[in-house]
Amino acid sequence: MSNRVALFTIVSREVLRFMRIWLQTLLPPVVVTALYFIIFGNLIGPRIGSMDGFDYSQFIMPGLVMMAVITNSYSNVVSSFYSAKFHRSIEEMLISPMPGYLILLGYTLGGVLRGLVVGVLVMAVALLFTELRVEHVWITVIIVVLTATLFSIGGFINALFAKSFDDISIVPTFVLAPLTYLGGVFYSIDMLSPFWRQISLANPILYMVNGFRYGVLGVSDIGIGVAIGLIVAMVLIAFGVALALLERGVGIRS
């Protein structure tokens, strides 16, 4: 009972935080996605033609949603947890009887919820530019929740190690953004030469984008079983690593 209350406290606090600052958290991905659809979908898209049997707007839609989910779930946790370290309000939780896994779970759920809210908003924007018919609802939901979970935990690990606000922007800028853009958001890897195709297969975001594309459009460059299996494995490993770091007090206890 008391663990449930503690978990609810962290999650509700996290949700309240990103809702309170919606101009910084919810609006930007909506604006950016609208711009992508206007430029790539409506202006450039007709010249590209169809891809995997879909018009270009429809093809890029799942990737754009996943891009927003990945970025927002990650940045929610990394900025919130690092701010708590910076303000030292993290001590409120560290002195409490809450076990470490509950703190990790609370922040992760907060990140997942922001990722889902942004994902829904971006999808709503997409509907203004293209038709949408979800082929496999449950696969879509599973892939988006797993992806948001993975990147929320990633944000948590980043925040544990971060010593300054600069440290929380390095990974999103120099790791997440390139991997996302090269993860098949705007193209099918079938277009690539065999060499670059093999290189692309090492990019984990490719599996998430394609898994989500399979859920929505019913097409994918990757087998859906492989995609889900890989994301689940990564979630479990990331959770284990984050929990071990938290229990050892890395970045939070001297």
Place this chain on the structure above:
Amino acid sequence: MTERALSIEGLRKTYSNGFQALDGIYLDVERGDFVALLGPNGAGKSTTIGIICSLITKSSGNVKVFGMDIERQRSPVRRCIGLVPQEFNFNIFEPVEEIVLNQAGYYGIPRREARRRTAAVLQQMGLWEKRRGSARELSGGMKRRLMIARALIHKPQLLILDEPTAGVDLEIRRSMWEFLRETNRSGVTIILTTHYLEEAESLCDRVAIIDRGRIVEHGPVSDLIGKLDVETFVLNTRAPLRRAPALGDYPVRLLDSRTLEVEISRRHSINVLFERLSVQGIQVLSMRNKANRLEELFLRLVDRGGR
């Protein structure tokens, strides 16, 4: 339960940069005690508190709270402790009420009960009118009271306050003293660090003096003051003096033309001092201790190390 509120044995802490903050702390605090932990800056007070409250990892030694090991019985130990840290450690952008409510949530207190308790502690701390505003709008004294309210929300049996009255004006300090006395009378064990020795003497029944990571003195305030061999008094004279009078074995200094500083040891008497001053025609208008007696003891103890 008859266990001590706190029992520390051989506590050592060396930070990753090699600095040894604690060099074998031994300290027992009985249930219901009101203890002052005194020491100069860098003596190890905050490190000791940090370890008790799980914010700092010890290098070696044992710490028990109400008989429970702080590492093996983390959850029940943490339920017993309330901490008011030295520096503000809340999100200044959060509303006052939310800060306290969330703290209750971290301790697993259901929302309805948490709301009831939050209202009670905020009223007790005079923050009820400010509950909807963000914490950054509070004055320094109010922020300290907010941290006390937050520390009390789960009704701890051991309350630890690290410099709770630093930077607080005299009126608020006095009201906080009264509140702490009342809290202690209700059965809560209190450990307090402070730089105001007058505060320690007025509030606490026991004092532990920590220096260079070790407890150099520990006991009832009256016993410690009794150990003071020498007290320094400041005397104001009616007529101006050109030089310090010769007072035999009483060390004396002329601070200014009408102020004398005299050291009186336990084997001397004040009566004899006044006789010698009278003989030389020096009339004393007033007399006071140069420092608070506990402060004098503290300075002599920590000075022994050649600081």
